[in-house]
Amino acid sequence: MTDSITISVDAMGGDNAPRAVIHGAHLALKERKNTRFIFHGIKSQIDPLLEEFPDLKPASEVRHCETVIAMDEKPSQALRKGKGVSSMWMAIQSVKDGEADVAISGGNTGALMAMATFCLRPMEGISRPGIAAIWPTLRSDIIVLDMGATIGADARQLVDYAILGSALARSLFDTDNPTVGLLNVGTEEVKGLESIKEAGKILSEASGAGFTYHGFVEGDDIGKGTVDVVVTEGFVGNIALKTAEGTARQVASYLRSALMANWVSRLGALLASSALNALRRKMDPRTVNGGVFMGLNGIVIKSHGGSDEIGYKSALGLAYEMARSRLMDKIGDTMQRFPIHKPAQEQPTQSEV
Amino acid sequence: MTDSITISVDAMGGDNAPRAVIHGAHLALKERKNTRFIFHGIKSQIDPLLEEFPDLKPASEVRHCETVIAMDEKPSQALRKGKGVSSMWMAIQSVKDGEADVAISGGNTGALMAMATFCLRPMEGISRPGIAAIWPTLRSDIIVLDMGATIGADARQLVDYAILGSALARSLFDTDNPTVGLLNVGTEEVKGLESIKEAGKILSEASGAGFTYHGFVEGDDIGKGTVDVVVTEGFVGNIALKTAEGTARQVASYLRSALMANWVSRLGALLASSALNALRRKMDPRTVNGGVFMGLNGIVIKSHGGSDEIGYKSALGLAYEMARSRLMDKIGDTMQRFPIHKPAQEQPTQSEV
Structure with a gap:
């Protein structure tokens, strides 16, 4: 009926590769039958796993490569060693060559970003890539970016993130006009960094071009789901994401010890176990696994390095x-509609920023 | 037996002032009998409240002032209007004059910081003040600073925060040698901002002078309680704090809806209600209310503006x-022991940084 979607997979990336990767693909195929996979990695390790999942085999192609990027390799080192030969590079190359629609790796984030x-x-028109996270909130999932692709961002880069994030929101969520907020330390116009204030002005003027600019948002607006897209610089985004993960684990741990405190609470927990399991599933970080590299000529997804097959x-x-x-x-459409990108495209060739 | 502690109180600061302030003082006095209060504010509003709490009255002194700083006043405006006459200023002045050991206000943070x-x-030797938060973690309470007193911090300012934060940890927690971590986006030495790397070098060399330098920590280390003191620049600290608050509320809300899902889970929740109430108390933001302004010649505490008497x-x-x-x-002792502050004190007078 529909055309198939081909995903290019770094089968060797992540702590539990290649088993968790292949097992995960088997589970993903069950949910979306018209998926095709190109697995890049050590053939002698991947083939036996495909034998274990016979349904997956006809939807898969294996491309052998010997070189595997280690989780602790520095980006520059990984690039020198892995360019053109590693499973990580080859997974991305398949997107560049038009063989695959999207690439995915659970390997080392810095190396993956450098290679991608x-x-x-x-x-063209985007100065630097960003990593977007899909963040579950009280209202619905939202997009938060940048999660640490780069450190520091000027006004123009924050505006780029707004363009990329709103395109992602239009792509994943049921909205044509996502709301965008700039993460700041106060909602009053006067507060915050110059770059954020300047980005706020540009976004105010452009509001309506594929998104609605909401204004500044604060840290607690993320969990509330105040806007569809939260834009921030990479250092802050990374700290916010990890702080939220830490807090969620902390509260879950408090809850466990509270419920185990005495036999009455244990009985209560037993009776409420289906509700508590639903809560556990809702808070399971594996269900929202994947950082999206945006702003490149192709989509690359970073799976969490410690992911299991569910992740x-x-x-x-x-x-x-x-x-x-x-x-x-x-993304191309949003950029077309965004006024700032017209004067900026005076030079027809891509400029280095 | 012990000498009394005198707290100078801006009775008019905060949304529920002066009632919540006076009621809170009544509750605080019950727990710490040798507390004395100086209430600054509109006498005609404070006096009737003291009549309501007869135990509090003999421990209190009321200083009348007409001028009250509004919650939305800009710091510069508040300073012009309130210097020498407002309840906020006078509460701080009592510390300066040596009448009170510490000042507290639930008023507008920016105005309070400007006045303080x-x-x-x-x-002397501290370039800029910081706001420290007491943060509950899986291990115990820890100190996180700066929570947004200022935006941006160079290496030296981060080192100052480490000195201030470790002094606060030694003061509040049962430790002579608190561990200090610098908040960063990765734990590898190579990552992060220059200012953080530079501060890391200085703290490594000084480790042992009233604290132990742990190294870089990430956002999720806050909730784990990896170190006693987490040092970060104010913008990031503020976003981390509010993101954590938002996440805690989000999880609590998920839990409520999960437990209300059906009658079996409701029955379970009823049986486990004492455990769930204990959890609620543990997560109650009112129990850890108060940002500590540090690095000034006197201690000022900011209570949350929306606090009730418990807060x-x-x-x-x-x-x-x-x-x-x-x-x-x-703090003075830690500064004495800290090597960086010796060469920096070449000039005997306080220098502007």
Whole structure:
């Protein structure tokens, strides 16, 4: 019925690769039958796993490569060693070559970002790539970016993140006009960094071009789901994400010890176990696994390095949905509609920023 | 037996002032009998409240002032209007004059910081004040600073925060040698901002001088309680704090809806209600109310503006403990022991940084 979606997979990336990767692909295929996989990695390790999952085999192609990037390798070192030969690079190369719609890796984030940027190159008009997270909130899932692709961002880069994030929101969520907020330390116009204030002015003027600019938001607005897209600089985004993860684990741990405190509370917990399990599923970080590298000429998804098969299934599902909803076209469309990008494109060739 | 501790209180600061302030003082006095209060504010509003709490009256003195700083006033405006006449200023002035050991206000943070800095002045050797939060973690309470007193911090300012934070940890917690971590986006030495790397070098060399330097920590280390003191720049600290608050509320809300899902889970929740109430108390933000302004010649505590009497009771208890444990002496002592502050004190007069 529909065309198939091809996902290019670094089968060797992550702590539990390649088993968790292949097992995750098996689970992802069950949910989305028209997925095709290109697995890049050590064939002698991948083939036996495909025998274990016979349904997956006809939907898969294996491309052998010997070189595997270690989780602790420095980006520059990984790039020198892995360019053109590693499973990570080859997974990205398949997107560049048009064989795959999207690439995914659970490997080392810095190395993946370096390779993706080097291989795919930033989109014309976008100065630097960003990593977007899908963040569950009280209202619905939202997009938060940048999660640490780069440290520091000027006004123009924050505006780029707003363009990329709103295209992702239009792609994944049921909205044509997502709301965008700039993360700041106060909602009054006067507060915050110069770069954020300047970005606020630009976004105010452009509001309506594929998104609605909401204004400044604060840290607690993320969990509330005040806006569809929260834009921030990478250092702050990374700290916010990890602080939230830490807090969620902390509260879950408090809850466990509270419920185990005495036999009456244990009995209560037993009776409420289906509700508590639903809560556990809702808070399971594996269900929202995957950082999306945006702003490059192609989509690359970073799965969490410690993911098991459930984590990979989620990340592969996310990859599928982004390809299916034509994310790249949506980004191009938002950029076309965004006034700032017209004067900036005076030079027809891509400029280095 | 012990000397009394005198707290100077801006009775008019905060949304529920003066009632919540006076009621909170009444509750705080019950827990710490040798507390004395100087209430600054509109006498005709404070006196009737003291009649309601007859135990509080003999421990209190009321100083009338007409001028009240509004919650939305800009710091510069508040300073012009309120210097020398407002309840906020006079509460701080009592510390400067040596009448009170510590000052507290639930008023507008920016105005309070401006007045505190103007009235008390930064300590010699400390370039800028910071706001410290007491943060509950899986291990125990820890100190996180700066929570947004200023935006941006160079290496030296981060080092100052480490000195101030470790003095506060020695003052409030049962430790002579608190561990200090620098908040960063990765634990590898190579990552992060220059200012953080540079501060890391200075702290490594000084480790042992009243604290132990742990190294870089990430956002999720806050909730784990990896170190006693987490040092960060104010913008990031503020976003981290509010993101954590938002996440805690989000999880609590998920839990409520999960437990209300069906009658079996409701029955379970009823049986486990004492455990769930204990959890609620543990997560109650009112029990850790109070940002501590540090680095000035005197201690000022900011209570949350929306606090009720329970919030004020906690903040007043915190104020008491800091005065009792001689926080100011502990800061002076850490500075004496810290090598960087010796060469920096070539000029005997306080330099502007």
